[in-house]
Amino acid sequence: MLSINKINKQALIEYEDFLFMYVEEEEAFDSEKIYYVDAIIINSTQTRLFEKVLRITRTHYDAEIYLKPIFCVQYEGLPLQVMERCDGLTDVTQYQKIARTTREIKTNIEKLFLQQKFPSNEFGVLYKAMQYLYTRNHDLMPFVDRHARLSYTYPFVSLQLEDEEQDKILDILKQGVRDGFLREEQVLDKIHVCDACHSAHHNIRETCLHCNGIDLKVQDLIHHFQCAYIGPETDFMQEYTDDLVCPKCQKILRHIGVDYDKPSHIFNCNTCNEHFQNPVFTFNCIDCGKVSDIRHLQEHLIKRISLAAKGKQLVLSGLPKKNYKSKSSSKEVSGVYELSVFKNILKQEKARTAFNPGRTFFGKVTIVDVQLNSISWKEKMILRDELAGELKSYLKDYDMVTAVSIGEFYFLKLECNQGKLEKISELIVFNLEALVKSNVKDSQVVVSVDTQAVFHDQKIEL
């Protein structure tokens, strides 16, 4: 039974016992409603709309959202990055097929242990990838994507990381394979990435051995058998005729293999006027401009990945508690500093913002929970370190965190914008609350994050 309703431009389709969100226009897409629907159907040729829907759903912190099925109505010329990343191509009459796929995915999602806290961001990405593979019941097949930094996009997984972090995908998947959660199935390609920015986009050039110049001219060498003269083709060429004439004995070269041959070639560099036979191949990174030779590029294999039995077991039963405690219980988390050190860094950062204002943010995380008083001092210290580590895991390597007490943390987020910061804050609130709840009995925790841009003339109370 099919019924179509529209709420504030957003079309919703009821079919059997499923509710599908039907998206045709970017303006009509209501992201709030994705909580209530079973799947999303996109009927548009706009790649931008598809990207938007995909990013909002797949990067959500809630597993039921980020694993939600997304379908596309098939059009001729639909880009590969759309086709490869949706859960099926369809047409508007194939609701039965959509319903069947949705049911399979939903059934699989229901079997999952909805883990919400991970020892690290990277493990979170790996875990989500395993969830995705389990619910879709097929392998992770990377596809060529000229917009991707690695030239390959991994469906679902690529979206879990920021653009500048895309190179981590390969490490995350390799770690998954090493830990036995994933299995490498087939080598699809080999890529070479820049050792500075990890981009696989290069301009490959033949360059001069002596000056690295690119203005090269290659010529055949001609060997005249009769007099043993050998030189570049231009030595033999005439100004007004097409004849080849030997500059040594003035004989006309008539027949290759009989009078002469071309035993080799030679390059001439028009920049430094040097000659050589073997130019150097240099790789000019399109993204960062670094010039390298092949020895300095990092080689990676692109492989089809499947979910191993151990990975399947993990997503069904969830992480053992000690696993996601292990890292955060360490007191030496990189980027977590003493308050005094943090204050000094903040001071320096304020001075720096005079030249680069509006890109650095100071954040204060407040954790309020009366039940925290019921745990021992030692447990409080451990939990404080865990919370600091957890907080740091949602920030970059160069960001800084300090723990004032179990209820108060400060962080400094560099090179960021307001939109990103809000997203990160949302994640922090959700995950810190989950961490406190999993460690404190009857917790009624409330986590809040207050942020402000740092300016050089601004006073920040600590």
Added chain:
Amino acid sequence: MDFIIEFFKYWNYAGAGKIIRIFWYFIFFEFGRYIVLEFWVLFVYWLSRKKRAEDWEVAKQALYNEMPLISLIAPGKNEGKNIYKLVKSLNEQTYQNVEIIIVDDGSDDETPMIGRNLEKNGLIDLFIRNDMRGGKASAANLAWRYSRGKFLLHLDADCSFDRTAVENIIIPFYLDPEIGGVGGNVKVRNGDASLCARLQSIEYLKSISVGRIVTSYLGIYRIISGAFGAFRMDALKKVGVWDIGPGLDGDITVKLRKSGYKIHFEPTAICLTAVPTKFKVLWKQRLRWSRSLVRFRLRKHLDVFLPDKNWRWSTFLGFVENIFYNFVLDIKWYIYIIDMMVNFSSWIWFLIPMNLALYMVAGFMQQLSLSLWSERSEDERVLWWYVPLMVFYVAFFLRFCRTLAYFKEIFFKASYRDPWNPQKSSYQALKNGY
């Protein structure tokens, strides 16, 4: 014992007239040329040592004032194992304004890999590989084509050089501006490898180290060795660089002479080379070398005997000396043997020991002059023990080899079928009279 007494009695009774009749070949041609003439020239050369040393210093100063770029070229095939040693030796030279060019003439060993590596690491300036072999001359011509120096040094890849070799081979160009080419002093590096190599060590010392001082002094020096020879770049261009070999080093020397340039031998420019250690290999090498006498002296450059605008006494005499001592006397030797067999057959057992004794005495006299001139006389002292064997080596091994080579070249033009050159080149050379 009785034989020795009889032997001395016989020669005592024979008298000077009969001795001259029997040993005319040795007395007039060999003793006169290789002992009397050489000792006289070396003595005169020694007397002029002070003047030469003064001129040398002036020329050296002129070289260092100008500091011209010198192109060092090493064309070759399957020389991979020698290239690094060659380059190392060149990098040690006292004269450093050089460019090193190595041409690989279609090697099927590891030469391309080694050459490219040396080029990439800046140890040589240019490495060119011909995928199809064109022969030694074309490889040398290719190196010349990309040379930028004022002077060009042609080197064999299996050679190594004294630290002053490059400097010393260039200085003569500043002694006399008419000099177009300078030959280096090639000595044997692997002399202790075998008897064959020991004998060649003595031979090289005699025919190159000392022999060429004499011919150069007399102005009839005729071969700038391909292993180590220097040329003025403009002179090479004028004579049209190298033609198809074998024997291209002698050929280009004649071409330079015919174009009016002087040729000089420099004994202090020392190069060490590896010689064949087996007689079988040496036999093949000498067949190839000897064939070039017929091909180049008797065929291609026979015009040096005809008076024209470039005719010179020195070139003419050099040719005459070369042809007479290497070709005419080679044939004459067989006539001499027949003469002895026919006219002195009953005394042959006295003739042979006397002949050997005369050649051995001459050999030791030559060895004495070598040790006086050589800068490595201490190292070469061991060669004295091998001097008696040189009689057999020169009289029989080298002579038979030469005779066979002349015969094959005169009647069958064997040099055009020598695998040393690719067939495509040899065919064209034969067809067009090169």
